[in-house]
Amino acid sequence: MARELLREGDSRLIPLIIAVVLACAVPIAPREVRAQTGERSGKEVVDAVCVACHGTGANGAPKIGDKKAWAKRASQGLTGLTEHAIKGIRQMPPHGGSPNLTDLEIARAITYMVNQSGGRWIEPVSVKDLAAERRGEEIVRAQCFKCHEAGVGGAPKIGDRAAWAPRLKDGLDNTVRSAIKGHGGMPARGGMANLTDSELRGAIVYMFSKGAVPAK
DSSP states (O other): OHHHHHHTTOTTHHHHHHHHHHHHOOOOOOOOOOOOOSOOOHHHHIIIIIHHHHTTTGGGOOOTTOHHHHHHHHTTHHHHHHHHHHHOBTTBOGGGGOTTOOHHHHHHHHHHHHHTTTOOOOOOOSGGGSOOOOOHHHHIIIIIHHHHTTTGGGOOOTTOHHHHGGGGTTOHHHHHHHHHHOBTTBOGGGGOTTOOHHHHHHHHHHHHHTTOOOOO
C-alpha cells in the first residue's frame, strides 16, 4: 500500500512517515569524559592488555586480524565500541579487566585492533575526540550538508520530505543501514567513520524533518 501511494505521489503518506520517524528517534544521553593525560598508544594497550583474549579469540572475543568478526563490530562506530568496552560486554569485564585504562586508551586500542583487521580508522589524538553522542543537527551541519544542502549527486535535500519519503518507505532502520554501508555516491557513514548508528539515525531524522516536530 505504501509503495502504491508513493508511486501515485499521494502526499497523505508523508505525515505517516513523519510519525514513524519521530517515534524511532530516541534521544541519547551525553556521556561525561574525564580529563586524561599521558595515555598509551593503541598498540601499547593491546600488547599489554587486550591481546590476552583478542590475540586468540578467547571467550568469544573477536580475534585480531579476523576481518569478518571485526567488520560487524566496526559498524557500530568508535564511540559505540568504546562505550561497550568501558561498561563491559558479554564475557569482557569493564575496561577490559584493567580499571586503570583511560577512556582514550581504550578507544585507541579498539582503533588499533580494527585497523589490524581491515579497518582504516584514525587513532584518536586526545580526549576531545571522544565527544558524547552528537545531535542530528550537529552532524548535519558538520558533514551532511555538503551534499544534502544542494542535493549534490541526487542526494535528497534537507527538509525536502517528498524526496525523503521514498527512502523511508521501508522504515527508518533500513535507511540507517544504507547510510552505514554507503549508498550510491555517498561513502560509508557519510564519510565520518566515527559516527555511531544512533548519531546517523539522528542526522537522518533531522534532515527529514529539518529539526521541526510536526503536529500529529
